[in-house]
Amino acid sequence: MAHRSWQTCTQTATTVVGLLISHSLLAQPVSEDFSANPTAAGSSEPSVHPRYVVDARQPKWPDGVINYYYNPVNQPAQISTDQMLNLIQTAGRKWENVCNVRFNYLGTQTAEPDVNATFGTIDRINVIGWQALTGNKSGFDGYVAWWYDGVGPNLVDADMVINSDAGERLAGDQKGLGALITHEMGHMLAIKHSDEQTSVMFATPYNTYAFQNTLRGDDAAACASLYGYSSLSSANRVFNWAEQTFPQFFAPTGINSLDLGGYHYRYFPATNSYLAAKDNALIYLPVGGSLTPLGEVEQYLAPAIAAGF
Numbered sequence: 001m002a003h004r005s006w007q008t009c010t011q012t013a014t015t016v017v018g019l020l021i022s023h024s025l026l027a028q029p030v031s032e033d034f035s036a037n038p039t040a041a042g043s044s045e046p047s048v049h050p051r052y053v054v055d056a057r058q059p060k061w062p063d064g065v066i067n068y069y070y071n072p073v074n075q076p077a078q079i080s081t082d083q084m085l086n087l088i089q090t091a092g093r094k095w096e097n098v099c100n101v102r103f104n105y106l107g108t109q110t111a112e113p114d115v116n117a118t119f120g121t122i123d124r125i126n127v128i129g130w131q132a133l134t135g136n137k138s139g140f141d142g143y144v145a146w147w148y149d150g151v152g153p154n155l156v157d158a159d160m161v162i163n164s165d166a167g168e169r170l171a172g173d174q175k176g177l178g179a180l181i182t183h184e185m186g187h188m189l190a191i192k193h194s195d196e197q198t199s200v201m202f203a204t205p206y207n208t209y210a211f212q213n214t215l216r217g218d219d220a221a222a223c224a225s226l227y228g229y230s231s232l233s234s235a236n237r238v239f240n241w242a243e244q245t246f247p248q249f250f251a252p253t254g255i256n257s258l259d260l261g262g263y264h265y266r267y268f269p270a271t272n273s274y275l276a277a278k279d280n281a282l283i284y285l286p287v288g289g290s291l292t293p294l295g296e297v298e299q300y301l302a303p304a305i306a307a308g309f
């Protein structure tokens with residue numbers, strides 16, 4: 001994206017504005033289901049327990065930083081290490097967009113992920129890699145185990161195994177594999193399976209992978225309950241809602257947010273369009289068309305939350 005393209009056109013294209021605005025006017029009140037603090041003072045709504053699940057002791061990574069490695073051993077021939085790293089970093093970025101965490105990639109690693117370890121045998125190296133999942137784990141495409149100490153409590157190790165017995169199938173659907181990794185990285189943050197069926201962190205049966213490529217409000221609330229919301233969470237929750245609700249303008253789903261020149265944005269290659277936020281303003285730009293102010297980000301947050309984002 002050329003920075004200049006944001007500044008050149010100010011003519012208003014009414015179609016997308018009308019569609020987004022009318023949707024916001026039709027929005028229902030914000031559901032308490034997605035609130036991390038459902039009993040907030042002043043709420044007249046009945047208290048509804050959040051549906052996400054975290055450990056009762058709420059272990060977390062110190063400062064929200066997860067240093068991790070990738071081990072390419074057993075990686076299927078149908079996918080390259082660069083492709084895997086792109087999927088992993090894209091998935092991590094989705095979590096970073098909504099809550100105060102940072103997946104910090106440190107390189108490839110020969111240490112293997114060990115999801116059968118005990119606290120006494122963990123290596124305290126966070127590794128993502130491929131192995132044949134066996135025994136009661138053999139039915140899973142991916143599996144994460146994590147451990148925490150008595151201090152904090154702080155997470156001290158988290159490993160992700162992607163099932164190499166399903167390697168050809170998984171590598172043959174990289175969008176699906178990215179969605180699987182997004183779910184498993186939620187576990188690496190110490191988020192358990194949600195009771196909310198629309199959540200990416202819901203357990204079996206999983207939602208479709210196309211669905212699971214976009215985090216939902218319940219996922220954001222789960223992560224924020226441990227690490228706090230990120231400063232750009234509102235913009236990203238609106239982006240998430242937009243890409244799943246208005247495919248005619250924003251496709252495909254699962255696009256990474258980027259930053260340039262003060263804009264936080266997603267570029268959607270299938271529709272050749274940008275959705276951006278700057279200084280709490282939401283902006284739409286079809287490439288070759290007009291830069292279109294849509295109003296304030298916060299104006300769209302309530303309908304986004306009501307729609308499950």
Ligand SMILES: [Zn+2]
Nearest residue numbers: 183187193203
């Ligand atoms: Zn899971």
